[in-house]
Every structure is written in structure tokens, then in C-alpha cells.
Amino acid sequence: MKKERVKLTAAEKSELFAEGVITVILLLLLNLSVIILINLTILQNKNLVNGIYFLKRTITFAGGRHLWSWQNTFIIFMGVGDLIVLYWRLIRRYHQMQLRHVISELHYIAKGHFDHTISFKVKTDLQKVIDSINSLVDSTVNAINEEKAIEKSKDELISNVSHDIRTPLTSIIGYLGLLKSGVSDPADQQKYLNIAYMKAEQMKSLAHDLLEYTTLKSTSTKLNLSSLHIFSMLEQVAAGFEFEGQEKGIVFNIEARPKDLTIQADAEKLVRVYNNLITNALKYGTGATQINLIANLVNNNEVELRVENNGTQIPEESLKKIFERFYRVEGSRNTKTGGTGLGLSITKSIVDLHHGKIRCESDKDWTRFIICLPLNLKSEKTPA
Template sequence: MSEKVKLTAKEKSELWIEGIVTVILLLMLNFALLVLINQMIAHNPGLENAIWGVKTNLTFGRGGFHLWSWSNLFLTMMAIADVIVVYWRLARRYRQMQMRHVIAELHYIADGHLDHRIKFEVNTELQKVVSSINALVDSTVNSMAEERRIEQSKDELITNVSHDIRTPLTSIIGYLGLIEDHQYRSDEELLKYTHTAYLKAKQMKVLVEDLFEYTKVKSTTTKLNPVRFNMIAMLEQLAASFELEAHKKHMRILVSGEPNPLMMEADTEKLGRVFNNLIVNALKYGQGGRHIFLDAQRIGSEVVVKVSNDGAQIPNDSLNQLFDRFYRVEESRSQETGGTGLGLAIAQSIIALHGGYIYADSSPELTSFVIHLPLKVGASLTDKPKHSNEEAGKSK
């Protein structure tokens, strides 16, 4: 519980001096008034008779109590007035001292001690000022922490992008250097070098495109273009578009859901990017799997979509980091397949733009990415995220 302002010895002395001086001045004033009134009465006998008449004619209560003498009544009134004046003077000086303490605390905070708060209480309207100062400092500290977090995030982004661009760029320069110096023995070897450089260039192109998409969906000015559509029909179209690639991987894509049609509102272009990333990941990294399951269910006022595969299990230690930028479960494998490590981060940002959330769950039998979306853009979900990767990230 907050304490009152603690006055210094000097301030207490000032209050005592203020009180004593005020009392002395009031006593002098009272004495002067008494002398003046006595002189007026002495020189005006009629005034004294009038006062006596009022006193004898006015009675109070059943006992017929008379007024005191005019002098006693006047002294009582002056004493009450004196007490009020002394209290007002001391209270005013005490408020001034409180203000000095608040200003001193404010200067201390302004000198860079942002972890300090004004902990004492004041009894006047000044308390609102104290509360506002503490709230302002809290807001400033939070803003500075968020700014540092964003700055650190930018630095990490630049570092990761530089690393991921440098790797293929080094290969491109190396192979083109061999070609430039005619360090090849046959046309087949020349073709091999150019093809490798071409693949590395495509890898850089994918990285740049993913990076651009990521910064776009993370921007606070990004707007959605929601339309009403059938989610199950959308999943069926995606399954058909990946049918040939799935056949090459000896996999089947199965779609299920209810009710059908499952009508909802969302930005289909951006959601298509999410499901495209998840299906591509299932095809690339679901080793040993034979099926990819696309399932959509309406549960209350939200839609739950699961993209699952029966391939290799994702380690539990990696589940909470899957949606981090540039994170790869297996670095070497991801480099070979051209993954940038931005796909799931983009997916999470797009789902968040729709007011939903996404998390991953993996077991030896099934690896699933579960998406919760409101039926309408802007609506709030009644169910809270149970496996939210954002919450999990905070607990790491």
C-alpha cells in the first residue's frame, strides 16, 4: 500500500514556523479588533444599550438560556475563524510541499531512471497527476521495449537474409567463375555448371519473393479483400492442382469436411497462399507418408481446418519454433529443397490478419497443422488458442 509523502525535517520546521507566525498575526488582529470595538462602544452608549437589549430579549431552549456577553460571543467566533485560517494556511503550504516532491520525483525519472515510480499518495487533485505520470512512464517503457524488440527483429532479419542470400550467391559466382575461366572439360560439364547456377538463382528468387510477401503481410497497413466462398470447394481445387506432384511422391491428397458447402468469409488469395505452403511442406518433408489429409469443420462460429500427413514426425522441440522466421527443422534438407524458412511465418501472419491462429501438432502417426478462423473477417473467436505458437514462444 502506498505511503503518504514523507516531509523532511526542514519542511516540518517550515510548517511549524508557518503555523506560529499565522497564529501570532491572527492574535494581533483579534486584539486590534477588540480594542477598536470597545472604543466604539465606549463612545456610543446607545450601541451598548442595543446589545444589552438583544441579549435580554433572545432566549434559547426551554430553560430560557440567554446569549453570552457580546465579548465572549465575539471571541468564540474569532477563535473559530482563526482555526479555519490556520488550517487553510498549513494545508496550502503542505500541498506546495507535495508538489515539490512530485516535481523532484519527475526530474529523477526524466534523468533516465525509467524503472522508478512515484509511490507515495497525495490527498488532493494532485493524485490524478501522480497516477498519470506513472501511467505515462509505464507506456513509455513499454514503447521503448517494443521499439528495441522491433529493432532486434530487423537486425535478425537482415542477418538471416544476408546469410541465406550469400550461400546461393557464392555458388552462382563460383560456377559462373568456372565458366568464365573455361574450367570445364566438356559441353555436358558446362551445362551442369549453368544448370546449377540457374537453380541457385531460382532459390534466391524464391527467397526474395517470400521475404517480400512476409514484410507485406506483417505490415500494419495490409488490407484483406474478403469474399464469401465454400471452404471445402477451395480445398478440393487445391487437391486437384497438386494431384500430379503428389502422384510423383506416391502420395494421395484426401479432402473431407462438413457441412458441405461450408460457407465463410475470407481473403481467398491469401488463404490460398497458406494452404499452398502447407501442402508443399507436406509433399517435401513428409517422408514415408502416403496421404495428405485436408479437413474442414464448422464448430460454432468458427472454421477449423487441418492439413495433415502421415509422414515423418516433427520433433517436439521444433514444434514451438516452426513459425519463427528462417527456422528449419533440418537445415541441410531444407537447403536442398530450396526452402526459405519463411513459409510458415507468412502463413501465421495471414491467419492472424483474419483474426485466427495456427499451431502444429505431431505424433508418430500424424503431423497436423491446425487453423482456426472466424466465419466472418473481423469477428472474434470464442475459443482461445490452446496450442498457440505465439504463447509457446513466450514461454521458451
């Protein structure tokens, strides 16, 4: 936005005009007094008159012209001085008016209009003050917006956690109520117990994920760095999901380029990243037949890790929100898939702790989670 100069009110313009008139009158009176005093001094001293006349006749300019009348010369100098004084008086008063406008703007901001900035500009050091005020306003607005976002995030967190706890808890209470009422059939009793136990496990999983998420978000979280052989880790991770993969007809493929690729990372947390991404692929990658675990050395400073599956494509609008806590691609708050909605948020938090980046790409052929990590995190600043 282009800034304009301070717009003076009609009263201020009148004040400025009155300042100019008064200054001119005072200067004219002062000039008249000075001229009278000088004339009286010269008339009382004939030697001074002769000296002035001699100088006028002696000093000549181009074309044989002599020095003009000393009175006229003196008046010209006084006129120039008067203009300088008049300008100084008017510009000083104008700057005072600018300051009044700035103070008025500050009072307006102080009344609660914290998003208001000073839109005019000046050509004095007062502009630095205006710039500082505007910077402070911008910082305040950002802080207020962040506060609102945090408050909204907390409300959403409470709402989501309450919903995810209430759903299995309602089932547990319902089935325990049936048992309490005296179900005679032992088969039904066992069925109700199994369902109640499964719902209790869901609640336990939610509590565990929520605790891990909040822990990872803490600034005091530290990484236990060690040398990690990527290919060996991928083999161990895939082995843990081999049975579940066979049940769903999914084959795991592992690649590391080079095969002896080693990075500095927190092994436990990085394994949790792979567990979350593979679990996500098994639950939501409908129709998938392959899950690829790939690690590539990009350059001397960076490694790229990929978890790919050829299942159902993730909608474009969901890719932007997929790492948000409690977000589920199916767009519902039910727990039929058994997830807490925190797995990918936890994954992103772990990647952030490693000073890395994660993104998701999905098309009709493949859905890819791509992680970029520094090769040697020892040279990075570990969170305190």
C-alpha cells in the same frame, strides 16, 4: 505497487512548522486588535451595553441558564475561525510542497529516466496530473520497447537474409569458377551448371517470399473477396501435389462438412496458405503416409480449416516459434530442405488479413495446422 503519500524532508517539515507559528502569531495579533476595537466601541455607547445586558438576561436555556459572557462567546467564535485559517494555510503550503515534489519528479524523468513513474499519491486534483504523467511514462516505455524490438527485428532480418543469400551465392560463384577454369569433362560441366541453376532458383525463391512477406505486412494490402467453394478448392490444391505425394508414399484425404461449404475469402491468398502448409508437411513431415485437408462449419459465423499429417512430431518448444520468420524446426540456417523459412510467416500474415487465427498442435500421432476464419468476411472491416 502500493503508493504512499508524499514524504516531506526535514527542511520541508521545518518550513511547515514555521508557517504554522507565523500564522498563529498573526492571528493572535489580529484577534487582540479586534477585541480592543470592539471593547472601545461598546464602552463609548451605553445604549449598546444596556442592550447586550438585556439580551443576556432575556435569553435563557434549559435549566434556567443564561447566555454566557459575550466576550467569551466572541472569543470562542474567533478561536474556531483561527483554527480554520490555520488549517487552510498549512494545507495550502503542504499542497505546494506536493507540487514541488511532482515538478522534481518531472525534471528527473526529463533527464532521460523515461521508465520512471511517480510513486506517491495525493488527495487533490493533482493526482489526475500524476496519473496522466504515469500513463505517459508507460506509453513512452512501450514505444521505446517497440522501437527496440523493431530495430532488433530489422537486424535479424538483414542477418538472416544475408545468410540465406550468401550460402547459395557462394555455391554459384564456386561452381561458375570451376567452369571458368576450364573443366574438360562435359558431364562435370553439366553437373556444375545444374547445381548453379538450382542455387539461383533458391535465391529467386527467397527474394519472392521476402517480397510477398513484406507486402502482406503492409497496411495497404487489400483482399479480393469472392465466394469460395471450399471442397472444390481443396480438390484442386491436392491435385497439384498429387505427383509429389505419390513419390513419398503420401495419400491426400479431403473432407468438407457440409460438402457445399462456401466462405468469403481471397481465393489466391487462401490457396497460397494451403500450398505453404502442404509443402511444409511434405518437407518436414518425415514418415508421413497421410495428409488430411479438412474444413468444418463451426457455427453461423466461423469455419475451421485443418491441414494434418501423421509424420514426425514437432517439438513443444518449436510450436511457440513456428510462425516466426526464418524459423526452422531443425534449428539450422542451412538450406538443405530448400525452404526459405518464410512460408509459415506468410501463411500467418494471410490468415491475419482475413481476420482469422492459426495455431499448430503436434503429438506422436498427428501434426495439425488449425485455421479459424469468419464465414462471411463482408461483414468484417477490410484493411484499407
